[in-house]
Amino acid sequence: xxxxxxxxxxxxxxxxxxxxxxxxxxxxxxxxxxxxxxxxxxxxxxxxxxxxxxxxxxxxxxxxxxxxxxxxxxxxxxxxxxxxxxxxxxxxxxxxxxxxxxxxxxxxxxxxxxxxxxxxxxxxxxxxxxxxxxxxxxxxxxxxxxxxxxxxxxxxxxxxxxxxxxxxxxxxxxxxxxxxxxxxxxxxxxxxxxxxxxxxxxxxxxxxxxxxxxxxxxxxxxxxxxxxxxxxxxxxxxxxxxxxxxxxxxxxxxxxxxxxxxxxxxxxxxxxxxxxxxxxxxxxxxxxxxxxxxxxxxxx
Numbered sequence: 001x002x003x004x005x006x007x008x009x010x011x012x013x014x015x016x017x018x019x020x021x022x023x024x025x026x027x028x029x030x031x032x033x034x035x036x037x038x039x040x041x042x043x044x045x046x047x048x049x050x051x052x053x054x055x056x057x058x059x060x061x062x063x064x065x066x067x068x069x070x071x072x073x074x075x076x077x078x079x080x081x082x083x084x085x086x087x088x089x090x091x092x093x094x095x096x097x098x099x100x101x102x103x104x105x106x107x108x109x110x111x112x113x114x115x116x117x118x119x120x121x122x123x124x125x126x127x128x129x130x131x132x133x134x135x136x137x138x139x140x141x142x143x144x145x146x147x148x149x150x151x152x153x154x155x156x157x158x159x160x161x162x163x164x165x166x167x168x169x170x171x172x173x174x175x176x177x178x179x180x181x182x183x184x185x186x187x188x189x190x191x192x193x194x195x196x197x198x199x200x201x202x203x204x205x206x207x208x209x210x211x212x213x214x215x216x217x218x219x220x221x222x223x224x225x226x227x228x229x230x231x232x233x234x235x236x237x238x239x240x241x242x243x244x245x246x247x248x249x250x251x252x253x254x255x256x257x258x259x260x261x262x263x264x265x266x267x268x269x270x271x272x273x274x275x276x277x278x279x280x281x282x283x284x285x286x287x288x289x290x291x292x293x294x295x296x297x298x299x300x
Contacts, residue, residue, distance in 0.1 A: 005033035005285030006294045014289035020114040030292040034140040046082040047119035056096040059088040090114035123167045138175035146185040171196045190218035221253030259288035
């Protein structure tokens with residue numbers, strides 16, 4: 001990978017409800033390099049494409065299956081079969097306590113007929129589009145919460161690796177990047193399960209940025225929060241932490257998350273955010289909810 005890659009974060013999620021097939025189709029049409037799939041297991045061990053182990057912040061589960069919540073008041077993907085999950089309406093992400101959607105300017109909550117789908121269905125869809133368009137857009141799956149699944153008696157990692165193998169994703173050449181926040185699990189994928197896929201270690205906490213040498217023993221890249229790359233702004237110019245330089249020295253690619261045009265924080269425009277990180281900080285690619293804007297920016 002020598003060009004900067006655009007990763008459609010949960011699809012074209014700035015425009016359509018995240019992880020819906022419609023959102024993936026839109027991302028595909030935007031000519032991204034990779035489309036992301038977050039993976040959680042259903043009760044009957046089907047890998048489902050959804051951002052969390054919970055259902056109540058992106059579906060109408062609370063009105064359909066009122067009596068199926070756990071003691072903590074949440075509804076879990078793992079408590080429902082794939083057939084049951086397919087009956088749900090998927091919607092723009094919202095706060096289950098207040099019912100308010102998180103990004104008010106995005107696709108309106110409760111509109112449309114969006115459904116939950118399996119990982120296998122999404123792979124078949126992307127591969128079908130690759131065939132019919134002549135493109136070669138990759139997949140970028142994330143194994144969610146392996147510890148939680150293990151406590152539920154489920155082998156999410158083995159099931160995901162088998163699904164990938166079924167669709168001929170087994171090596172670094174196969175246009176698939178596998179990611180996980182759990183360092184122990186990602187290391188196990190490489191060392192114990194002997195996967196030859198391109199592996200990306202996701203990083204959430206500041207102290208993890210000091211473990212790059214260890215990550216480099218099993219991973220091919222890191223996925224930090226983009227703010228872990230920014231240091232301070234002096235006279236209108238950003239200075240950076242050593243994260244990208246250190247990672248590159250160890251041969252690790254750097255794919256930070258998440259570039260959002262409607263949540264700029266310390267930037268005045270989305271172009272400034274992209275210029276600062278993609279060009280000045282010299283990252284190798286990024287996750288974005290607005291893939292078309294990043295594709296256009298890099299084409300310019």
